[in-house]
Amino acid sequence: MLGAVRRFGVSQALRASAPRSLSARWAPQLLKWQAPTNRVPVLAKSLHTSFPALNAASAEAAAQEKELFESELITEFADLQEKGLIDPSIIRNITHPGRMGLKTMTEVQSQTISQMLGGDDVLAQAKTGTGKTLAFLVPTMQNILSDPTLTRSKPQGRHRSAGSSDIRALIISPTRELAEQIAAEAIKVAAGTGLVVQTAVGGTHKRSGLMRIQRDGCHLLVGTPGRIKDILSDPSSGVSAPKLNTLILDEADRLLDQGFSAEINEIKDLLPDPSKVDRQTLMLSATVPKEVMTMVKRTMKPGFKFVKTLRDDEVPTHMRVPQKTVFLHGYENALPAVLELAKSHQARQAEDQNLRPFKAIVYFNSTSEVNLSAEAFMVLRNMRGDARGPAPLGRMRVHQIHSRLTQAARTNSANNFRRAEEAILFSSDVTSRGMDFPEVTHVIQVGPPRDRETYIHRIGRTGRAGKEGEGWLFLHDGEYEFFQNKLGDLPLTEDTTLSTASLNMARDLDTASPATAETITQIKDAMNEVSPIMKETTYRSQLGTMSQSFTKRRNAILALNSLAIHGYGLPEPPSVKASIARNLGLDRIKELKLEEGGPRRRAIDPFDAGRRGRGSEDFSFEDRRSNRGRSPHGRSGHSSEGRPSSRTGSLYGARSRY
Numbered sequence: 171m172l173g174a175v176r177r178f179g180v181s182q183a184l185r186a187s188a189p190r191s192l193s194a195r196w197a198p199q200l201l202k203w204q205a206p207t208n209r210v211p212v213l214a215k216s217l218h219t220s221f222p223a224l225n226a227a228s229a230e231a232a233a234q235e236k237e238l239f240e241s242e243l244i245t246e247f248a249d250l251q252e253k254g255l256i257d258p259s260i261i262r263n264i265t266h267p268g269r270m271g272l273k274t275m276t277e278v279q280s281q282t283i284s285q286m287l288g289g290d291d292v293l294a295q296a297k298t299g300t301g302k303t304l305a306f307l308v309p310t311m312q313n314i315l316s317d318p319t320l321t322r323s324k325p326q327g328r329h330r331s332a333g334s335s336d337i338r339a340l341i342i343s344p345t346r347e348l349a350e351q352i353a354a355e356a357i358k359v360a361a362g363t364g365l366v367v368q369t370a371v372g373g374t375h376k377r378s379g380l381m382r383i384q385r386d387g388c389h390l391l392v393g394t395p396g397r398i399k400d401i402l403s404d405p406s407s408g409v410s411a412p413k414l415n416t417l418i419l420d421e422a423d424r425l426l427d428q429g430f431s432a433e434i435n436e437i438k439d440l441l442p443d444p445s446k447v448d449r450q451t452l453m454l455s456a457t458v459p460k461e462v463m464t465m466v467k468r469t470m471k472p473g474f475k476f477v478k479t480l481r482d483d484e485v486p487t488h489m490r491v492p493q494k495t496v497f498l499h500g501y502e503n504a505l506p507a508v509l510e511l512a513k514s515h516q517a518r519q520a521e522d523q524n525l526r527p528f529k530a531i532v533y534f535n536s537t538s539e540v541n542l543s544a545e546a547f548m549v550l551r552n553m554r555g556d557a558r559g560p561a562p563l564g565r566m567r568v569h570q571i572h573s574r575l576t577q578a579a580r581t582n583s584a585n586n587f588r589r590a591e592e593a594i595l596f597s598s599d600v601t602s603r604g605m606d607f608p609e610v611t612h613v614i615q616v617g618p619p620r621d622r623e624t625y626i627h628r629i630g631r632t633g634r635a636g637k638e639g640e641g642w643l644f645l646h647d648g649e650y651e652f653f654q655n656k657l658g659d660l661p662l663t664e665d666t667t668l669s670t671a672s673l674n675m676a677r678d679l680d681t682a683s684p685a686t687a688e689t690i691t692q693i694k695d696a697m698n699e700v701s702p703i704m705k706e707t708t709y710r711s712q713l714g715t716m717s718q719s720f721t722k723r724r725n726a727i728l729a730l731n732s733l734a735i736h737g738y739g740l741p742e743p744p745s746v747k748a749s750i751a752r753n754l755g756l757d758r759i760k761e762l763k764l765e766e767g768g769p770r771r772r773a774i775d776p777f778d779a780g781r782r783g784r785g786s787e788d789f790s791f792e793d794r795r796s797n798r799g800r801s802p803h804g805r806s807g808h809s810s811e812g813r814p815s816s817r818t819g820s821l822y823g824a825r826s827r828y
């Protein structure tokens with residue numbers, strides 16, 4: 171009840187204090203921060219809806235509400251303080267040049283902060299890198315500070331005044347790195363307010379985290395679902411949230427999908443009954459697929475606000491991030507193409523001092539691919555220049571991050587990459603959502619991402635906070651149809667400028683240009699230094715993903731075998747356990763080598779139908795290009811191989827957690 175009174179008060183204050191029309195000065199300021207091109211005035215594009223808005227009367231009410239809402243928009247952080255809406259310490263932390271140094275709110279901040287201060291449940295959808303973190307931190311902290319029952323330390327005081335059961339807001343994020351990043355930002359915003367921010371993330375010592383909460387108390391807990399559930403469900407932890415007023419799901423669609431939804435529900439069950447303790451729920455993401463709306467509605471209060479800063483028909487990637495698809499001759503061409511991109515950027519940068527140094531994230535679909543590629547590039551990194559030419563990577567740093575590293579190593583990689591000027595980060599999807607690495611110039615995705623949302627979030631690691639960037643998607647020609655079905659509506663254009671991407675390495679290396687041959691040879695030399703066991707493990711881990719993204723599974727095996735020999739430098743493709751091959755439905759493909767003694771079902775190879783008389787070794791993916799004109803949508807709900815073609819769920823079957 172108290173929360174409702176408190177929020178009603180703020181809402182009234184907003185209405186009384188806001189200037190009647192700010193739109194004229196608001197739009198140009200936002201335009202300055204947002205994309206400089208192709209933009210219609212922001213107000214015209216913005217959507218702000220309240221659910222449910224089903225009939226004409228409610229549509230009219232919604233229109234009135236929208237008008238009132240827009241007339242009340244505040245766009246400068248300083249104005250939030252001037253109107254008595256936000257604590258001066260918070261505003262000083264945000265605006266002071268020696269601190270965060272921000273002045274004008276982004277579109278999503280302007281549109282949501284007042285809503286959130288008013289106590290509404292809000293679902294906010296805005297493009298990646300547009301400041302959603304501050305959009306929920308500022309009102310959440312203010313709402314905690316406005317609670318007269320709050321105990322907090324005096325700004326300069328050292329005495330402990332928050333208890334371990336004083337948690338007022340819980341912020342849940344799908345990854346540890348993101349939780350740590352949010353907590354770091356929250357600590358900056360809260361400086362001098364007496365609010366205590368704590369983290370609860372997996373992979374760290376639970377005991378020491380608990381001791382910190384017990385010792386210093388906690389008002390705002392940021393964490394990952396597993397560890398939060400663990401702490402709140404453990405009666406001996408001494409940590410509970412009986413006064414919790416705010417629940418925030420960052421990257422909400424990810425938290426509400428199959429991978430996490432059960433844990434989120436269990437956490438909700440550990441929180442106070444919302445009919446007894448008023449609770450506001452906030453959800454934010456750049457993507458809100460239709461499939462999660464049912465879960466959203468189940469979690470939010472009826473009549474929650476949906477603030478969307480992009481049009482329904484707009485793909486939530488930035489127009490200023492050019493996105494290119496490269497159809498590789500084979501996956502063995504992927505790392506040479508990454509190296510070619512890095513070298514050509516370095517060469518351009520040597521000519522143009524205004525060009526930022528190459529800072530790229532390279533995404534793969536499995537941890538072993540990340541590991542193997544990073545190992546090869548670390549060898550490259552250590553290669554010195556000689557009479558034949560300069561060191562392949564110059565001063566560029568190489569980092570890797572994925573879930574099989576220890577948490578300390580993950581945090582280290584994230585911090586090192588964040589600080590680096592010129593670097594490549596080989597990454598699994600642990601960094602694809604929310605991570606705010608500054609100055610990323612390139613996002614390169616090797617292989618099709620698990621779904622459309624993953625593509626969008628990965629691309630969102632560049633082009634943040636008004637900066638420029640480039641997106642590259644490397645696919646095999648045999649994945650063309652899959653690409654069209656899953657990602658065909660995204661703003662990608664095909665690129666054919668990378669000479670290392672299209673070269674038939676088995677046949678044409680001798681006749682390639684010196685620069686192309688050098689790049690490929692450097693990768694081959696580096697790969698020769700990497701352990702064969704790592705290569706074999708990687709080959710096996712790729713079976714599952716590639717066999718689903720290729721139109722024909724046999725072609726996936728041919729591509730993988732070519733990668734093993736021409737990319738990994740193995741003498742022959744590794745063998746695979748018969749049981750694994752059977753589980754993946756690959757045991758009838760004669761080009762897949764089974765381990766000794768493994769039974770093979772009769773190799774009828776249905777994929778050869780219609781291509782009889784053609785030796786498998788001759789099969790060239792270049793021939794597949796002739797199929798590109800074919801409509802990708804002329805297929806039924808299931809592909810001929812039984813793969814579901816809907817966007818629901820993972821493209822690779824059961825969802826893993828990176």
Ligand SMILES: Nc1ncnc2c1ncn2[C@@H]1O[C@H](COP(=O)(O)OP(=O)(O)OP(=O)(O)O)[C@@H](O)[C@H]1O
Nearest residue numbers: 272274275276298299300301302303456604606635
């Ligand atoms: N009003 C602002 N003006 C300028 N920069 C801002 C503003 N608000 C936030 N930023 C900066 O923009 C960057 C991106 O912010 P943030 O990480 O919150 O984006 P996001 O929308 O949550 O992205 P994602 O969807 O990837 O999670 C950060 O570096 C942040 O400091």
